[in-house]
Amino acid sequence: xxxxxxxxxxxxxxxxxxxxxxxxxxxxxxxxxxxxxxxxxxxxxxxxxxxxxxxxxxxxxxxxxxxxxxxxxxxxxxxxxxxxxxx
Amino acid sequence: xxxxxxxxxxxxxxxxxxxxxxxxxxxxxxxxxxxxxxxxxxxxxxxxxxxxxxxxxxxxxxxxxxxxxxxxxxxxxxxxxxxxxxxxxxxxxxxxxxxxxxxxxxxxxxxxxxxxxxxxxxxxxxxxxxxxxxxxxxxxxxxxxxxxxxxxxxxxxxxxxxxxxxxxxxxxxxxxxxxxxxxxxxxxxxxxxxxxxxxxxxxxxxxxxxxxxxxxxxxxxxxxxxxxxxxxxxxxxxxxxxxxxxxxxxxxxxxxxxxxxxxxxxxxxxxxxxxxxxxxxxxxxxxxxxxxxxxxxxxxxxxxxxxxxxxxxxxxxxxxxxxxxxxxxxxxxxxxxxxxxxxxxxxxxxxxxxxxxxxxxxxxxxxxxxxxxxxxxxxxxxxxxxxxxxxxxxxxxxxxxxxxxxxxxxxxxxxxxxxxxxxxxxxxxxxxxxxxxxxxxxxxxxxxxxxxxxxxxxxxxxxxxxxxxxxxxxxxxxxxxxxxxxxxxxxxxxxxxxxxxxxxxxxxxxxxxxxxxxxxxxxxxxxxxxxxxxxxxxxxxxxxxxxxxxxxxxxxxxxxxxxxxxxxxxxxxxxxxxxxxxxxxxxxxxxxxxxxxxxxxxxxxxxxxxxxxxxxxxxxxxxxxxxxxxxxxxxxxxxxxxxxxxxxxxxxxxxxxxxxxxxxxxxxxxxxxxxxxxxxxxxxxxxxxxxxxxxxxxxxxxxxxxx
Numbered sequence: 001x002x003x004x005x006x007x008x009x010x011x012x013x014x015x016x017x018x019x020x021x022x023x024x025x026x027x028x029x030x031x032x033x034x035x036x037x038x039x040x041x042x043x044x045x046x047x048x049x050x051x052x053x054x055x056x057x058x059x060x061x062x063x064x065x066x067x068x069x070x071x072x073x074x075x076x077x078x079x080x081x082x083x084x085x086x087x
Numbered sequence: 088x089x090x091x092x093x094x095x096x097x098x099x100x101x102x103x104x105x106x107x108x109x110x111x112x113x114x115x116x117x118x119x120x121x122x123x124x125x126x127x128x129x130x131x132x133x134x135x136x137x138x139x140x141x142x143x144x145x146x147x148x149x150x151x152x153x154x155x156x157x158x159x160x161x162x163x164x165x166x167x168x169x170x171x172x173x174x175x176x177x178x179x180x181x182x183x184x185x186x187x188x189x190x191x192x193x194x195x196x197x198x199x200x201x202x203x204x205x206x207x208x209x210x211x212x213x214x215x216x217x218x219x220x221x222x223x224x225x226x227x228x229x230x231x232x233x234x235x236x237x238x239x240x241x242x243x244x245x246x247x248x249x250x251x252x253x254x255x256x257x258x259x260x261x262x263x264x265x266x267x268x269x270x271x272x273x274x275x276x277x278x279x280x281x282x283x284x285x286x287x288x289x290x291x292x293x294x295x296x297x298x299x300x301x302x303x304x305x306x307x308x309x310x311x312x313x314x315x316x317x318x319x320x321x322x323x324x325x326x327x328x329x330x331x332x333x334x335x336x337x338x339x340x341x342x343x344x345x346x347x348x349x350x351x352x353x354x355x356x357x358x359x360x361x362x363x364x365x366x367x368x369x370x371x372x373x374x375x376x377x378x379x380x381x382x383x384x385x386x387x388x389x390x391x392x393x394x395x396x397x398x399x400x401x402x403x404x405x406x407x408x409x410x411x412x413x414x415x416x417x418x419x420x421x422x423x424x425x426x427x428x429x430x431x432x433x434x435x436x437x438x439x440x441x442x443x444x445x446x447x448x449x450x451x452x453x454x455x456x457x458x459x460x461x462x463x464x465x466x467x468x469x470x471x472x473x474x475x476x477x478x479x480x481x482x483x484x485x486x487x488x489x490x491x492x493x494x495x496x497x498x499x500x501x502x503x504x505x506x507x508x509x510x511x512x513x514x515x516x517x518x519x520x521x522x523x524x525x526x527x528x529x530x531x532x533x534x535x536x537x538x539x540x541x542x543x544x545x546x547x548x549x550x551x552x553x554x555x556x557x558x559x560x561x562x563x564x565x566x567x568x569x570x571x572x573x574x575x576x577x578x579x580x581x582x583x584x585x586x587x588x589x590x591x592x593x594x595x596x597x598x599x600x601x602x603x604x605x606x607x608x609x610x611x612x613x614x615x616x617x618x619x620x621x622x623x624x625x626x627x628x629x630x631x632x633x634x635x636x637x638x639x640x641x642x643x644x645x646x647x648x649x650x651x652x653x654x655x656x657x658x659x660x661x662x663x664x665x666x667x668x669x670x671x672x673x674x675x676x677x678x679x680x681x682x683x684x685x686x687x688x689x690x691x692x693x694x695x696x697x698x699x700x701x702x703x704x705x706x707x708x709x710x711x712x713x714x715x716x717x718x719x720x721x722x723x724x725x726x727x728x729x730x731x732x733x734x735x736x737x738x739x740x741x742x743x744x745x746x747x748x749x750x751x752x753x754x755x756x757x758x759x760x761x762x763x764x765x766x767x768x769x770x771x772x773x774x775x776x777x778x779x780x781x782x783x784x785x786x787x788x789x790x791x792x793x794x
Binding site for chain 1: 170359635638
């Protein structure tokens with residue numbers, strides 16, 4: 001697994017989408033994180049949500065539930081919008 | 088949450104200030120991500136007890152205990168979970184500060200073996216800080232169940248530190264860990280991370296600044312990295328040194344040089360430096376993980392496998408992993424019900440109905456309390472003690488103090504043992520079961536949307552539910568909330584609308600005779616909770632919090648852990664309650680001697696009459712000043728003697744629920760939020776509680792309702 005070290009503020013890859021609009025139960029990979037809000041960015045990174053990690057969205061309602069590696073997270077829409085995913 | 092230490096031989100539990108003895112014993116510090124089993128390991132190593140549950144953020148304070156391995160005695164220190172050396176929340180900062188200040192003999196970095204990839208980054212940071220380290224791979228059993236295998240020898244080689252695998256809640260691997268601690272010597276060959284051209288030059292320059300040369304427990308390189316990421320603690324540390332060197336004449340100039348460097352670095356990099364640094368570290372982590380970790384099962388990676396695929400997927404697995412897969416399937420199904428937007432609600436209501444109403448309200452507060460208070464104490468113990476005491480001590484004054492109407496034995500001890508303890512114990516039992524399954528975080532995600540309307544995030548569910556047990560504990564746990572605004576709203580709502588278990592149990596039991604009154608009470612309290620939360624979120628400046636929570640796996644609660652946890656919480660509670668109850672008895676006694684009690688009662692009679700209660704009820708509210716549960720106990724007494732009508736009971740219950748937080752909670756609010764805020768909260772609550780009582784009573788009278 002190679003991490004993308006080049007930083008872009010918006011991911012330009014055509015398939016890239018936000019976690020919030022990701023298809024449920026389809027495996028993807030985190031391609032980048034939104035860097036505009038340092039607080040959220042720092043939290044996500046500290047919790048191990050990092051570019052290059054495999055990700056699967058399990059649920060949208062009542063909160064966004066997704067799995068990274070072996071751990072499950074629940075987040076709200078705002079945070080789900082901070083994670084960019086590609087398939 | 089840190090609760091009492093139950094270890095006898097210790098003179099100093101270090102909860103009190105002023106007993107911060109500088110221990111000569113070598114220190115073992117447990118650090119690691121939240122919910123990886125640090126506290127559980129702490130308990131095995133030290134023979135003390137600190138609360139263990141199944142959600143991130145159980146420990147918000149540092150716990151200290153003593154432990155022995157072989158010949159040597161150690162001081163063992165448990166810390167709140169931290170994701171990274173660069174903290175985001177307050178409880179992480181507590182741990183970070185500890186690492187800045189303590190000189191450990193060894194740090195045990197505890198990780199969840201399943202999630203090595205997410206957790207090794209902190210290991211690398213701790214190594215960079217040049218802390219003496221042993222890596223503990225905990226929850227090896229769960230990792231194996233998921234088909235995760237880790238080559239710990241290889242990992243140890245790559246990192247240059249000892250690596251030990253454990254299953255802390257079953258005590259597996261503890262012997263090996265103790266052996267590793269005994270043999271431990273700090274390694275010199277630690278893997279160094281290169282951060283690349285955007286970071287390295289700045290790191291070097293910061294390292295050369297005079298301020299970073301001070302005597303810090305963590306390496307200059309790690310300090311420099313924190314400074315580049317604008318960490319508050321690191322800055323404070325530097326400022327501290329700066330004060331020392333102020334006479335040397337170097338202060339602000341080089342300090343501003345630091346800021347200049349940080350700004351320049353992040354401008355040139357075009358991205359936040361902590362992002363770059365984290366990515367770089369993760370590259371190293373991935374490299375390591377690739378070499379030491381293998382998967383033989385992939386079940387949990389997507390959670391979408393169909394059952395018919397199962398055989399195919401798990402065919403080549405070992406027996407353990409196969410068994411694990413079955414267990415996971417079940418957990419998966421339960422989980423999808425608990426987190427279901429529609430099905431989750433009936434589950435919640437069932438939990439509330441059986442756990443709270445039937446068990447705590449009807450069984451504990453009704454049946455058990457009735458038996459203990461009226462039969463055991465009322466018919467046997469108290470009459471016996473009273474007659475003995477009166478015979479032995481012929482002074483009416485002393486008789487009054489000990490066995491009078493408000494006496495230490497007849498009131499304080501009876502209330503504490505016969506009334507409060509069974510209810511609180513029942514609640515803590517239910518709560519322990521619920522928290523060990525991992526249900527609370529799931530409840531959090533279920534209500535996040537609703538909580539946002541009152542300025543809280545789903546994360547606040549944990550302190551709120553705990554508040555139904557003891558608001559004092561819950562106030563302490565609000566520390567896990569991320570913004571000041573959210574913590575303030577949570578503290579306010581805890582003080583106002585969340586009844587503690589003793590109060591709740593008594594109210595449920597007192598009102599259980601009239602379902603309409605019970606529903607009306609619940610309705611009014613819910614309404615107040617939502618209304619005040621909503622108003623507070625409108626009035627207070629700042630943004631609504633965001634919600635992010637790690638969901639721990641669903642687990643079967645372990646009986647031994649539940650028993651020990653319930654016992655330890657009851658123990659803590661009892662020790663806190665009894666002295667205050669006794670104090671109340673003594674104060675009332677003095678008050679009655681001097682006439683102050685009558686005066687205070689007279690004053691309290693005005694608002695009591697105003698909300699439509701008989702003047703006798705004033706005493707209930709006066710008690711309420713001491714402790715919420717004490718007031719509730721007084722209410723129970725009035726109910727028992729049939730002094731109140733159903734409507735009056737309802738009004739009294741509403742007012743008492745909303746009424747002043749007890750002294751202990753008030754003190755905790757002062758500690759967490761400061762005196763001014765705590766006073767402001769109280770100044771709002773006191774009149775508001777009576778206003779609500781007044782409105783309920785007037786409304787009911789106007790409608791001509793009788794319950």
